[in-house]
Amino acid sequence: MNRAKVWFAAVLALIFLLSASACTSNATTSSGENAAGGDLIGVAMPTQSLQRWNQDGDNMKKQLEEKGYQVDLQYANNDINTQITQLENMITKQVKVLVIASIDGSSLTDTLNKAADAGIKVIAYDRLLMNSPNVDYYATFDNYKVGTIQGQYVEEKLDLKNSAGPFNIEFTSGSPDDNNALFFFNGAFDVLKPYIDSGKLIVPSGQTQFEQVATLAWDSATAQARMDNIITANYAGGAKLDAVVCSNDSTALGVEASLKNAGYGSADKPFPIITGQDCDKPNVAAMINGEQSMSVFKDTRTLAAQVVSMVDAILKGVEVPVNDTATYNNGSKILPSFLCDPVFADKDNYKELLIDSGYYKESDLQ
Ligand code: BGC
DSSP: OOOOHHHHHHHHHHHHHHHHHHHHHBBTTSSBBBTTTEEEEEEEESSSSSHHHHHHHHHHHHHHTTTOOOOEEEEEOHHHHHHHHHHHHHTTTTTEEEOOOOSTTTSHHHHHHHHTTTOOOEEEEOOOOOSSSSEEEEEEEEEHHHHHHHHHHHHHHHHTTTTOEEEEEEEOOTTTOHHHHHHHHHHHHHHHHHHHHTTTEEEEOOOHHHHHHHHHOOHHHHHHHOOOOOOOOSSSOOOOOOOESSSSSHHHHHHHHOOOHHOOEEEEEEEEOOSSSSOHHHHHHHHHTTSSSSSEEOOHHHHHHHHHHHHHHHHSSSSSOOSSSSOOOOOSSOOEEEEEEEEEETTTTTTIIIIITSSSOGGGGG
């Protein structure tokens, strides 16, 4: 071998050794844990009683594990103290990042202080964590847009721009302890308010304030009982309900049950326009059989993928992907957020959106 070849071989060997050691040091932290694997991530979900949170939890666990993380996934049965205990256990276990979908966004301030003291980063998942500086990022869907899609649907189906009306409408919104609920309500109400002001839309119950139409814990039975009262008090004389803006699918189910009991769903008394959100299985079935008009699809796989990439970026010390730095003020600071896009769904596009994309099987919807 001549001198040049010897030098070339030596340089190649050096490059090989350097790159091999770079891979090893990338994969191992100072504590000996694998940087992508080994690290424990805490995922706190509010409840298993609503379908979407099971999907959110499953997707988060699956996608984090695919990246090599360990996952402590907990559901709190919609009980605030249970969620606090679960989070404190995660802090004791020294999770590296906490991903929290809260039950009551304002009830975790002390717990978040503890997480910050332990150096744990926090991502608010879907629902904003309020009144604490110790939240690092927020990932959700564009909640105001969810409401806008619902409001525009009613506007279009009743042809409010052209027809004289008047039409009867009622509102059923979400839980007052969930920051999202007001965004959903405002999104829809802002579209419909001009028609209420001009008299094309009439709200016979007179309930147009968020506090009046809210549904604690998004509970179907609570929404049903409220609609029962509204029907008895305002529609007894044969007045027809033309639309109900329901902020999500669980409240829509309650409203649909109430309306069925009141005789809606027949040829001379068809269901009013009813909106929803989440594309829960019973609600997609209700869209197919004509009891619910639409829903808003929020693909929980997309949200989970976004949060997983945030977790990954935090732990790798690289820039965390966000696309909104103005909208979500938690009372303490504006959260760097990633807003995923919600999508309109009804009986005409559900196959493409939900079946073809592998979200559900057709047999799920029977
Ligand atoms: C979520 C909705 C869900 C509701 C009830 C909200 O925070 O954004 O998707 O329907 O909670 O679980």
